[in-house]
Amino acid sequence: MKTLGAARAVPAHIARAEARKLIAEAALVGLPTKPKQKYVPRFxxxxxxxxxxxAQHWKPTTQKACQGYIARELVPVFGKMQIDQIERVDINRWRDALSKRTGVFNRTIPLMSVMMRYAEQLGHRPKGTNPCRGVSRYKRDLPERYLSPIEYKRLGRVLADSELPNPDVVPAILMLLYTGARASEIETLRWRYIQIPRLVLPDSKTGPKTIYLNRQAVDVLNALEQGKPDDFVFQATRSGDPINLSQYWHKIRKRAALPDVRLHDLRHSFASTAIADGIPLAIIGKLLGHALPESTARYAHLADDVICESAERVCSGLASQMGISHDQL
Incomplete structure (x- = not known):
């Protein structure tokens, strides 16, 4: 029983109003109540x-790139939409609008997918509703250039005879050729990273990385005058800044009659040479420092060519031993 108070202390009209309120509340007991609607932010x-x-878990270079993609590509399209209202049709419409800027879409869609997945974790979207899942990227013909044996010889002659103002250029390019490292990894190499027979990089495009050194690469490093542990191994002329190989590469490749070869193609050529020598793709991935097998899979067609060529040689030898020529078939 609910008591409102003493009859002398509570006026009748107030008591009747309170009683009606209590009766109404009692009638609602056990009935489902409408939950308060959670606020969902706009994109x-x-x-x-x-x-x-x-973003704090990303490298500075990744932060800078993603910040640009968000500001230039995502906010103008999705900015005024509520996070839980973005659907697959919106992502497909955005994809179609970038049909002439396919590279931009391919680089931005993984970021959008991460943002949608994190929105699910925060409760801004229902679980399992990432609208980017299953959206295909644009297929692009990535330029892949591999040096042939003759081209290697031409480049070798130019490097041997080059007279550049910076003596660090040739050894740095030789390190690219001998290790398959990225240009940025050699340009920013410090003496303390060198732990022969390997380079131990605290950071790279794929995080901490070990680069294994062959005898030729070790000879290149041993021929250099060693600096302090934090000094860059290959420096810009008359400064302690890291070398910029791009500013010299244009002249070198022109002299070698290789005008279409980029510095990064030396890395592709390293992989191509390894495949031709019968080294498995898994090992090549380790040598190149690939974080994912998919990155090494781009060279699979080269491995297929080597296998087909080997099969051709084996079968030709068998046919010769049996005295069978193709003309007789």
Missing amino acids: DEYVHEFWRDY
Whole structure:
């Protein structure tokens, strides 16, 4: 029993109003109540939350790139939409709008997918509703250039005879040729990273990385005048800054009659040479420092060519031993 108070202390009209209120509340007991609707941020509001929580775990270069993609590509398209209202049809419409900028879409869709997945974890979207899942990227013909044996010889002659103002250029390019490393990994190499027979990089495009040195690469390093542990191994002229190989490479490749060869193609050529020598793709992935097998899989067609060529040689030998020529078949 509920008591409102003493009859002398509570006026009748107030008591009747309170009683009606209590009766109404009692009638609602056990009935389902409408839950308070949770506030769902718009995409442009969510960007700040995502950036505060997530971007701190990225490298500075990744942060800079992703910040640009969000500001230039994502906010103008999805900024005014609520996070839980972005659907697959919206992603496909955005994809179609970038049909003439396919590289931009391919680089931005993984970021959008990460943002949507994190929105699910925060409760801004229902679980399992990432609208980017299953959206295909544009297929692109990536330029892949491999040096032939003759081209290697031409490049070798130019490097041997080159007279450049910076004596560190040729040894740095030789390190690219002998290790398959990325240009940035050699350009920013410090003496303390060298632990022969390997280079132990605290950071790279794929995180910490070990580069294994062959005898030729070790000879290149041993021929250099060693600096302090934190000095760059290959430096710009008359400064302690890291070398910029791109500014010299244009002249070198022109002299070698290789105008279409990029510095990064030396890395592709390293992989191509390894495959031709019968080294398995898994080992090549380790040598190149690939974080994912998919990165090495791009060279699979080269391995197929080597296998087919080997099969051709074996069968030709068998046919010769049996005295069978193709003309007789």
